[in-house]
Amino acid sequence: MPTDFKYVLHLADNSLIFSQRLSEWCGHAPALEEELALANIALDTLGQARLLLSLAGQLEGAGRDEDALAYQRLEHEFLNFTLCELPNTDFAHTIVKGVMFTAWQALLWQAVQTADNAPAELKAIAEKSAKETRYHLQHFGGWLVRLGDGTALSQGKAQAALNYLWNYKNEWFRAAPSAPFLQLAPVTENQWLALVQPILDQALLKTPADTPFVSQGKLGQHSEHMGHLLAPMQYIARSYPNAVW
Amino acid sequence: MLSVQAAWDVLHRVPDPEIPVISVTDLGIVRSVVLAGDTLRVRITPTYSGCPATEHIERSIKEALTTAGASAVQLERVLSPAWTSDWMSEAAKQKLKDFGIATAACVINFGPSREVAPEAVPAPVFPITWHKPAQVNCPRCNSPRTERLSEFGSTPCKSMYRCLVCAEPFDFFKPI
Numbered sequence: 207m208p209t210d211f212k213y214v215l216h217l218a219d220n221s222l223i224f225s226q227r228l229s230e231w232c233g234h235a236p237a238l239e240e241e242l243a244l245a246n247i248a249l250d251t252l253g254q255a256r257l258l259l260s261l262a263g264q265l266e267g268a269g270r271d272e273d274a275l276a277y278q279r280l281e282h283e284f285l286n287f288t289l290c291e292l293p294n295t296d297f298a299h300t301i302v303k304g305v306m307f308t309a310w311q312a313l314l315w316q317a318v319q320t321a322d323n324a325p326a327e328l329k330a331i332a333e334k335s336a337k338e339t340r341y342h343l344q345h346f347g348g349w350l351v352r353l354g355d356g357t358a359l360s361q362g363k364a365q366a367a368l369n370y371l372w373n374y375k376n377e378w379f380r381a382a383p384s385a386p387f388l389q390l391a392p393v394t395e396n397q398w399l400a401l402v403q404p405i406l407d408q409a410l411l412k413t414p415a416d417t418p419f420v421s422q423g424k425l426g427q428h429s430e431h432m433g434h435l436l437a438p439m440q441y442i443a444r445s446y447p448n449a450v451w
Numbered sequence: 452m453l454s455v456q457a458a459w460d461v462l463h464r465v466p467d468p469e470i471p472v473i474s475v476t477d478l479g480i481v482r483s484v485v486l487a488g489d490t491l492r493v494r495i496t497p498t499y500s501g502c503p504a505t506e507h508i509e510r511s512i513k514e515a516l517t518t519a520g521a522s523a524v525q526l527e528r529v530l531s532p533a534w535t536s537d538w539m540s541e542a543a544k545q546k547l548k549d550f551g552i553a554t555a556a557c558v559i560n561f562g563p564s565r566e567v568a569p570e571a572v573p574a575p576v577f578p579i580t581w582h583k584p585a586q587v588n589c590p591r592c593n594s595p596r597t598e599r600l601s602e603f604g605s606t607p608c609k610s611m612y613r614c615l616v617c618a619e620p621f622d623f624f625k626p627i
Contacts, residue, residue: 330531
């Protein structure tokens with residue numbers, strides 16, 4: 207199996223699972239404008255996932271299309287970062303996750319466009335996604351500043367979310383010897399911090415301490431939340447395989 | 452059989468499903484039309500990755516060309532160069548303004564929300580004041596006194612604003 211396939215699949219799964227969680231806000235967002243924003247960010251991200259899944263299927267060359275990859279794989283075959291599958295919990299958690307993840311994506315799309323060994327189609331997807339991710343980071347970053355530099359309640363919740371989620375980023379920057387494909391277009395922790403730290407500072411939030419915790423989602427070893435996310439996502443397709451609209 | 456020129460004439464009349472006053476060519480969605488033997492090869496590019504109208508537009512294009520006499524139509528989606536709102540024609544921007552939708556043509560001040568210059572790649576530049584919205588003139592009364600109500604409007608590609616002078620809401624095509 208070409209190594210490019212697994213790398214593209216990892217990127218696709220990040221977008222797919224992040225989108226799936228975000229779309230759970232439909233009908234529950236705190237305000238109408240936010241209802242639209244979260245749904246539309248999830249839609250953009252799903253679009254990225256579809257492009258990446260289709261490309262992954264082509265690179266694999268085993269006849270799997272975007273639907274087969276999204277709906278027919280089992281939990282341990284998904285290669286997304288664990289952060290993406292964590293439950294929404296509350297608005298502060300969603301916003302912190304959004305800042306962390308879209309900042310990483312913003313740097314990723316740039317790294318892919320300048321990587322020597324990235325396939326041309328992947329570079330094209332990165333070029334397109336970079337523009338949309340900019341707006342996503344703008345949205346989440348703006349909200350984090352409002353929450354952190356808001357009331358005592360909003361700051362407390364934002365800080366609690368940040369403390370909980372912070373060390374899920376460790377997975378993104380640690381090499382995994384069993385998964386060399388992940389070095390195709392590395393994003394460094396320093397680059398990511400350079401983007402995220404000013405947002406935390408403006409949001410008057412304290413940067414949590416790093417711990418040795420490293421989640422393993424990119425290796426297919428997911429948290430207890432992954433199965434609960436996949437079940438509603440895959441249920442219909444698995445119940446009626448080969449069904450068409 | 453349909454010539455390339457005739458095909459373009461047909462495509463100029465295929466409306467965007469969400470905004471019927473403009474066509475798919477006004478938006479710069481159609482990148483090229485080539486006749487290869489009997490087959491018309493049309494290259495199109497999606498606007499946003501998750502745009503729900505993309506498949507609808509593809510079907511409309513195929514249907515319009517076939518109805519106009521094309522013996523075979525082949526659509527190819529190209530992602531690069533990435534679609535940008537800069538590809539919207541001046542005529543399209545005027546039609547949109549008349550329809551009540553603001554575009555870059557109505558912007559007083561993009562502010563930090565405007566795309567940073569291409570030379571920023573690979574070094575990212577994301578000023579942290581970028582959550583301030585662009586200042587946009589009202590497409591109806593042209594007043595600069597407007598405010599943004601929502602980052603995402605009736606479609607993901609547009610924001611919702613309202614005019615504080617004539618009190619009408621309007622959509623704004625986000626620069627991308």
